[in-house]
Amino acid sequence: MHYEKHLLFYDLPCSASEIMAFSTTRMGGCSSGTYASMNCTSYTGDDPVCVEHNQLLLCDMLPQRPQELVIPYQTHGIACLHIDDAYLTATQEQKQALLQGVDALTTDKRGICLCISTADCIPVLIYDREHHACAAIHAGWRGTVRRIVSHTLELMQQRYGTEGKTCVASIGPGISLEAFETGDEVYEAFAAAGFPMALLSYRHPSTQKVHLDLPTANLLQLKDFCIPEAKIESSRICTYNRHEQFFSARRLGIKSGRILTGIMLR
Numbered sequence: 001m002h003y004e005k006h007l008l009f010y011d012l013p014c015s016a017s018e019i020m021a022f023s024t025t026r027m028g029g030c031s032s033g034t035y036a037s038m039n040c041t042s043y044t045g046d047d048p049v050c051v052e053h054n055q056l057l058l059c060d061m062l063p064q065r066p067q068e069l070v071i072p073y074q075t076h077g078i079a080c081l082h083i084d085d086a087y088l089t090a091t092q093e094q095k096q097a098l099l100q101g102v103d104a105l106t107t108d109k110r111g112i113c114l115c116i117s118t119a120d121c122i123p124v125l126i127y128d129r130e131h132h133a134c135a136a137i138h139a140g141w142r143g144t145v146r147r148i149v150s151h152t153l154e155l156m157q158q159r160y161g162t163e164g165k166t167c168v169a170s171i172g173p174g175i176s177l178e179a180f181e182t183g184d185e186v187y188e189a190f191a192a193a194g195f196p197m198a199l200l201s202y203r204h205p206s207t208q209k210v211h212l213d214l215p216t217a218n219l220l221q222l223k224d225f226c227i228p229e230a231k232i233e234s235s236r237i238c239t240y241n242r243h244e245q246f247f248s249a250r251r252l253g254i255k256s257g258r259i260l261t262g263i264m265l266r
Helices: 048-061 092-098 141-145 148-160 184-192 214-224
Strands: 002-004 007-009 019-024 068-070 080-083 104-107 112-118 122-128 133-139 167-171 201-203 210-212 232-234 259-265
Touching: 019 122, 048 068, 080 148, 104 112, 104 148, 112 122, 112 133, 122 148, 122 214, 122 259, 133 141, 133 148, 133 259, 141 148, 141 184, 141 214, 148 214, 167 214, 184 210, 214 232
Parallel strands: 068 112, 080 104, 167 232
Antiparallel strands: 002 007, 007 019, 019 259, 104 133, 112 259, 122 133, 122 167, 201 210
8 A cells, every 4th residue: 555646556465557446535636625625526515627627637647547437326325336338338327327326336347447435434445366357345334234345246256256265355544443433223233234243343431332343344244255364455544533634524524525446457
């Protein structure tokens, strides 16, 4: 993992000539206010002109210019869209319709940058080295408790023949265990779903509020698919604590910028 031109690049254990994987920071763009400055996501209230300009700036910063940035309209579900020839040859209106309510993307097409938007939620990137397929996943607590990472890997297995032993993965910036204070109903949802709560949670002695470890909950799903832990890169960056560098909805509000995390087959 290293920084370059205001971007965070992931040093996944594979050839740099195979994939490009990154997250944006807050720096380097033209947006203002709670969107300052490198917001590339169009559906959180930012000026569309600024968003489009920031996307162009992002493409200029990347070591290889994508043919297309695919950015879904996320709804904290587990729907996964496969980016294939049918999608790539669709009209812009058709593409926008296909991207509604999507929280994970997969493809085996080169030059297409799969992107997901986060601001405290957990971005997860996966690359299948044998079948040359990749995925970008948005895992908030609702998606995590419904095991969106496991669901996406199962779809990759069906579509491409993906196995854990052939994969590398990265967990990007998101809210940490220490910062993610939540209600008992969220704890109960994870417990009912069979997550190991002794590992993933604690109750703060002063506030008596539950804290949950979303990065580890998603790491466990990667490991459950038999991806070796040595092949999983974790940024360990807390967006809440480092909100001056990365967008945090808990700090800035919902009407604010988003980190764009992307992966592209080169």
